[in-house]
Amino acid sequence: MKVVSIAYSNVADSIVKDKEFSPKGKVLKKIERQGKVLLFEFEDELTSISGLGMSGGWRVSSEKIKEKHTHVQIKGLKENGEIIFLAYVDPRRFGNLHHLKKESKLKWLTRLGADVSKPEFTVEYIIDRCKRYPNKEIKPFLLEQNHFAGVGNYMASEMCAHAGILPNRKAGSLTKAECRKLKKATDLVLAGTVNSGGTTFSGGYKDTTGSQGEGVKNLVVFYQQICRLCERTKVLKTTLKGRGTYHCPRCQK
Numbered sequence: 001m002k003v004v005s006i007a008y009s010n011v012a013d014s015i016v017k018d019k020e021f022s023p024k025g026k027v028l029k030k031i032e033r034q035g036k037v038l039l040f041e042f043e044d045e046l047t048s049i050s051g052l053g054m055s056g057g058w059r060v061s062s063e064k065i066k067e068k069h070t071h072v073q074i075k076g077l078k079e080n081g082e083i084i085f086l087a088y089v090d091p092r093r094f095g096n097l098h099h100l101k102k103e104s105k106l107k108w109l110t111r112l113g114a115d116v117s118k119p120e121f122t123v124e125y126i127i128d129r130c131k132r133y134p135n136k137e138i139k140p141f142l143l144e145q146n147h148f149a150g151v152g153n154y155m156a157s158e159m160c161a162h163a164g165i166l167p168n169r170k171a172g173s174l175t176k177a178e179c180r181k182l183k184k185a186t187d188l189v190l191a192g193t194v195n196s197g198g199t200t201f202s203g204g205y206k207d208t209t210g211s212q213g214e215g216v217k218n219l220v221v222f223y224q225q226i227c228r229l230c231e232r233t234k235v236l237k238t239t240l241k242g243r244g245t246y247h248c249p250r251c252q253k
């Protein structure tokens with residue numbers, strides 16, 4: 001669906017919290033749901049994030065929406081020439097709308113994910129995310145900061161290794177026991193990071209002094225030739241969603 005927004009009206013300023021751009025005149029490329037919010041992806045990496053609160057909802061119609069409590073309305077032109085109206089209706093005004101540029105959007109979404117180093121990151125949280133996003137491959141999924149804040153690329157491979165889960169497994173296929181293992185694995189990997197010289201490498205896999213940080217020694221698959229868990233199997237390197245991914249075909253199912 002591609003829609004050019006030809007008119008934008010906003011009746012209730014209390015709903016629109018951020019206005020880094022106006023949707024008017026922009027091409028709406030897609031609408032996605034992410035957790036509790038809807039993302040309206042416009043051209044130029046502009047996004048309107050809509051939190052529905054308790055009573056809000058979007059209406060789509062070929063005619064102007066005149067429902068009571070309509071706060072925001074976008075009139076658009078579809079590719080086939082049809083006119084379409086998108087309207088936000090919210091009787092109790094608990095919802096919120098943020099028109100954000102890329103950087104602010106990422107910051108905003110990051111806030112939604114549980115920080116994996118904090119108590120909010122629980123087994124139940126992992127189970128819930130996997131249930132909500134069953135088709136996502138687990139390793140790239142772990143890198144989505146809006147779901148798992150604080151997970152870096154090496155960490156995601158390591159977490160899967162310690163949990164015995166293949167990186168390309170669909171989130172929905174993980175059992176509860178595996179989600180528990182993933183939580184344990186996360187704590188283990190985090191502990192390794194905290195106690196060591198630096199696994200926060202940028203570019204190469206060295207710390208800021210140029211030497212290999214202690215963290216590298218704790219890695220079991222990432223950047224390893226042989227899996228350090230079973231000590232005998234060759235680590236396989238693959239690419240998932242554009243990121244280098246390491247796993248042990250023996251230890252991970």
Ligand SMILES: [Zn+2]
Pocket residue numbers: 227228229230231232233248249250251252
């Ligand atoms: Zn192994």
